[in-house]
């Protein structure tokens with residue numbers, strides 16, 4: 420049994436001014452091919468898939484040359500058409516040259532947005548299908564932030580979506596994809612699916628599955644899987660920062676030959692989401708930056724530290740709104756020791772020399788959502804020398820035990836270990852200001868580390884705002900979604 424494996428992922432913030440290009444996907448190690456691709460992400464989809472597929476003595480895996488995550492992470496806009504064509508046409512050529520294949524595994528995300536291609540993951544599956552022929556079986560894995568509808572499953576037999584946010588189960592979904600793809604090739608699993616679109620659109624900061632009501636929604640899908648053998652449920656929360664026609668929430672169910680079961684399960688989970696829609700769209704409290712910093716000072720004086728101040732809305736990484744407010748408030752001493760990690764500014768990283776003084780305006784300017792640069796003065800404590808192009812971060816001591824970390828790209832601090840790897844002991848700070856929506860709960864909340872967590876965004880509804888009605892959508896009709904309009908309810912596709 421021969422299975423080709425490939426990967427093509429991006430979470431595209433189409434409201435950012437920069438484009439995601441071939442160059443962003445091309446760096447030492449990427450694209451990856453053969454064993455390097457199969458070993459590229461051992462804790463994610465590919466790792467889970469390869470681990471289980473290799474338990475079968477008769478399965479041969481072929482790693483097709485694939486780009487890894489772009490350097491920009493999710494801090495970049497529209498993937499250019501040229502980029503999509505460049506990588507997919509190479510994949511198709513290689514699939515044709517190295518075939519025949521019994522199956523293809525595609526590690527995907529679902530929120531890639533490409534100039535001129537409305538549904539890139541479905542288009543990729545379509546091209547892969549043409550390359551490997553009608554008899555091969557196709558499986559994909561997805562992120563819960565994927566914007567998907569029924570199109571992908573018209574070209575592929577199987578899809579498996581991460582259930583938790585933070586994304587704890589990507590390896591598990593890779594494992595399930597392997598087992599079910601092998602069964603489908605052998606003929607012991609006959610995939611049939613149902614897809615229901617739920618007209619709810621939510622900012623990602625709402626979608627934390629560690630608490631109700633998002634936890635309940637995931638639980639509903641898990642219970643279906645637990646009680647029905649061979650049933651798989653996908654709950655796409657959606658990614659509203661991608662202005663694409665299949666945005667919004669989607670429920671998929673895949674069953675073994677029993678279409679009625681897939682239909683019942685998908686409709687049930689969709690109806691459940693619809694009944695809980697009021698709670699789903701306002702699951703998190705968002706403060707203005709000024710109020711957030713004020714609440715942080717109160718928490719510090721009450722001893723409820725460390726405090727996490729998360730600017731969930733910064734999509735470029737360059738935003739300085741929280742930095743400015745913290746530097747202004749820090750002079751009063753009410754915040755104690757403050758760690759600001761991170762503000763993106765590649766030139767400032769290049770200019771930082773360990774041991775020397777630092778005095779320059781950092782961040783800002785990427786677009787209006789980033790604000791103006793803010794002057795940071797102090798001493799350079801350390802700089803990452805291992806990274807590409809002379810380091811990816813620098814630590815600036817700004818006095819009073821406080822620090823600012825500047826980074827080359829948008830950097831989400833989600834684990835305490837990321838800070839420790841920079842030589843920072845997170846427990847030494849009363850306030851830790853980060854750029855993250857939900858991912859940080861992995862290291863700061865689920866671990867019990869931070870008793871106070873405050874989510875903030877600027878007063879203006881910039882591109883990462885929870886006020887989605889302010890975004891310049893061209894492909895999403897926001898009025899067709901709750902809570903921005905008055906849709907009638909879920910729709911079976």
Ligand SMILES: [Zn+2]
Pocket residue numbers: 562563564586
């Ligand atoms: Zn995600």
